[in-house]
Amino acid sequence: MSGEGAEEGAEEAGDEAEAGSGSAEPTTTANENPPRERQKPAVVVVEPETPGNVGTIARAMKNFGLTDLKLVNPPELEEDGEAYGFAGHAREDVLPNAEEVTFDEVVANYHTVGTTAITGEDDRSHERFPFKTPVELRESLKTVDAPTAIVFGREGRGLNNEELSRLDEVCSIPADDDYPVLNLGQAATVLLYELRDLTVDETQLPDTEVTRAPEPDVERFHEFFDEFLAATGQRDHVREKNALLMRRLLGRAHPTEREVHSLLGTFRKANTKLEHADHLAAKYDEPPYPKEQ
Missing domain, CATH: 3.40.1280.10 (SPOUT methyltransferase, trefoil knot domain)
Structure with missing residues (x-):
């Protein structure tokens, strides 16, 4: 069919569709029927x-x-x-x-x-x-x-x-x-x-799915925890062990963003106070925080 013939055929089909749509009821296909609700016992x-x-x-x-x-x-x-x-x-x-x-x-x-x-x-x-x-x-x-x-x-x-x-x-x-x-x-x-x-379609309990905190926040926590371990004067091999234990613990716990942010705030304050204590000890020639022997 030529281009002109195709256009005429399309117009005729459109006219027929319009003529037929004036009084016909809209049809509903099988796929449009809502799914039947399961019967409850x-x-x-x-x-x-x-x-x-x-x-x-x-x-x-x-x-x-x-x-x-x-x-x-x-x-x-x-x-x-x-x-x-x-x-x-x-x-x-x-x-x-x-x-x-x-x-x-x-x-x-x-x-x-x-x-x-x-x-x-x-x-x-x-x-x-x-x-x-x-x-x-x-x-x-x-x-x-x-x-x-x-x-x-x-x-x-x-x-x-x-x-x-x-x-x-x-x-x-x-x-x-x-x-x-x-x-x-x-x-x-x-x-x-x-x-x-x-x-039961919905219970009173909230969504129980846990969204793990973003990994950059988790890594910031590990950095703060490492600083905390260093400030407490632990020996290197003990610090490494405790840092690994904390990493394993958080890995299993899947902490939320709010939980990690709370921990970040706590360890930020702890590290700041330990740093200030070291500064005062140096200023007044006091012994530093005792190191493990």
Whole structure:
């Protein structure tokens, strides 16, 4: 196509595009759709005996970004009772919105993780083995984008073997072999804490990444420290050893800029005072700072 023909074709295409754009709705491509948010796990408590433990679990859920609490055959949860007293701010949403369900409904609608303190030690116990620790469960659930339920059992007996056999995975919290059974509320708090990377977008803690001080500032500190060692009268081989130890120490510590500047100020003042002491000693013919023998 010649240059003139190409220009005419481009104009015609432009006219068609303008004509078609008058009434057409803007289209959204698949790539423009926002990513679907990962579903957070539901928490299921089977036949809890103590309202206070239900409240404690609701509070732990609130702490770690979970809201969907389901209860199988729960006790009465009175608004002025133990459950609401233990729930903290979860009394405002998590606890009053808790849904009473059956165990069968949980199994039918969720990828389920049962919790137990007593596990099978090998593959002869199919209900309780294999099991995951909370950290292993967190890594496993990162690859599961499906409705998931963390299922806790009764305070005294936990989940029985028949119930565990109907669940998809088993999780157990490592504890002292002499007394591995945790209180129901404690177990829920520990497990939900370990799963927080999947449930909490942002915590109250500040950024924990440390930005190491600029190397010129670190080297200035080492120069000040060398001057300080010299002013204290240490022998050469001791000074060299201590200077190396300080370099190794700061190398491991990765000090921040503020930390190094604070140290620079301290050693600058110390060196100035030692220098002034030497000046006064020379002026008044006093013995210098004692040297090591």
